[in-house]
Amino acid sequence: MPDDRLAIVSDPLSVERLSTMLEAMARDRGEGCGAVCSFVGTVRATHQGRHVRYLEYEAFAPLAVKVFHRIEHEIGRHWPGALVAIHHRIGRLQIGEASVAIAVATPHRAEAFQACRYAIERVKQIAPIWKHEFFEDGDLWIEGAPADPEDEAAQQRALEQACA
Amino acid sequence: MPDDRLAIVSDPLSVERLSTMLEAMARDRGEGCGAVCSFVGTVRATHQGRHVRYLEYEAFAPLAVKVFHRIEHEIGRHWPGALVAIHHRIGRLQIGEASVAIAVATPHRAEAFQACRYAIERVKQIAPIWKHEFFEDGDLWIEGAPADPEDEAAQQRALEQACA
Amino acid sequence: MRVKVQLFARLRELAGRGECDCEVPAGASVGDVWRAVADRHVSLRPFGGAISCALNADFARMNAPVQEGDEIAFLPPVSGG
Amino acid sequence: MRVKVQLFARLRELAGRGECDCEVPAGASVGDVWRAVADRHVSLRPFGGAISCALNADFARMNAPVQEGDEIAFLPPVSGG
Secondary structure, eight states, X not given: OGGGGEEEESSOOXXXXXXXXXXXXXXXXXXXXXXXXXXXXXXXXXXXXXXXXXXXXXXXXXXXXXXXXXXXXXXXXXXXXXXXXEEEEOEEEOTTXXXXXXXXXXXXHHHHHHHHHHHHHHHHHXXXXXXXXXXXXXXXXXXXXXXXXXXXXXXHHHHHHHHO | OGGGGEEEESSOOOHHHHHHHHHHHHHHTTSOOOEEEEEEEEOOSEETTEEEEEEEEEEOHHHHHHHHHHHHHHHHHHSTTOEEEEEXXXXXXXXXXXXXXXXXXXXSHHHHHHHHHHHHHHXXXXXXXXXXXXXXXXXXXXXXXXXXXXXXXXXXXXXXXHHO | OEEEEEEOXXXXXXXTOSEEEXXXXXXXXXXXXXXXXXXXXXXXXXXXXXXXXXXXXXXEOTTOBOOTTOEEEEEOSOOOO | OEEEEEEOHHHHHHHTOSEEEEEOXXXXXXXXXXXXXXXXXXXXXXXXXXXXXXXXXXEEOTTOBOOTTOEEEEEOSOOOO
């Protein structure tokens, strides 16, 4: 199930699982990957000073998975040969739990760090996923910017954050 | 056993174990960590075109652990509050196995990526660890530069690779 | 013609439902579907300038034409990660 | 006085051993210990300009003074990671 690498999931995330998938892929290609950079975003206990009880993430899953494939494709253009895995969790998450896990494998480490950073920036920009924070005294839908995968200025911003 | 975070180990590495340690530490401090960036270096199948059968890593373990603490301290100066875990494996490693695993937890993602990259650059510069490659037709001790933790130009180079 | 509409996150909450059918004239665009939905759920109107749209689970522009049976999704500003 | 010497990686292989004792005069430095070791194992000599030293498991300079019973380690260029 190769597309397990790019998924919306309800169960707890495991960055190890992502790395293992990428290492297996790299082995199948006949060469080890050399470097794997991973990123995990976890639920913080406070939001602008308010105590967070828990979060809920909602996704438009079929489109989110397509977006992850798009991000993989963009990474392939900038860092040829990079292997990418992205899991985003949905449903209720407790403080400290991982909401997103990303792993990128490349032959050398500079590319792994850059492509992994690019991936998380793009996930935040364009994945159809929403965070709903629940406090002691209310709740809040977090809203960033409207998702527009074709927005070249946003792509450029992600690239600059990855490489500079 | 807090110092398990910075260790020379003989068993297979687990980046998940490192992340879990850091998340537990962050929880103990009363705030989730928000972002964890990890790096894993794995054994590649070839070295300058030669087919690698396996590697052996050797370390001066007590000094290597002190060096890891030094790197943690340097990271604390540049990225206050960052939590760091570094495991380097020694002994015989097969192709695809992880030789080094590093995790850095910070409140926000930019710092996690930077500090993790800094950590691997410094490990490569100053940790008293040596790679011995075994080929079909011989072997080779890999040698970089002499380790000098006080070398400010080297520190600056690592910082530039982390941040630019 | 009839199309299927999906609303997510705060749009879903404001409308009180995540899916509904919507009747629009032949030749309608994604934007026409949005206006029909926002007429029915006036609390959605302020979002008009800040949503993304998907047509059959692919991103689409407001001026994309829709067909009978299409699925049109309206997405508030995103916050994954 | 007698000190303990540790050799790592290629130095260890060239010397044929990872540890040895070494007799040096009172007031000797880490560098003096190195020269005594390299006199005994001539294959180590070419490394003189490219090694790091540790004194009792802390990095030290070649001019650091050594004491009876100290452990002095000589480290070839490193290649961890």
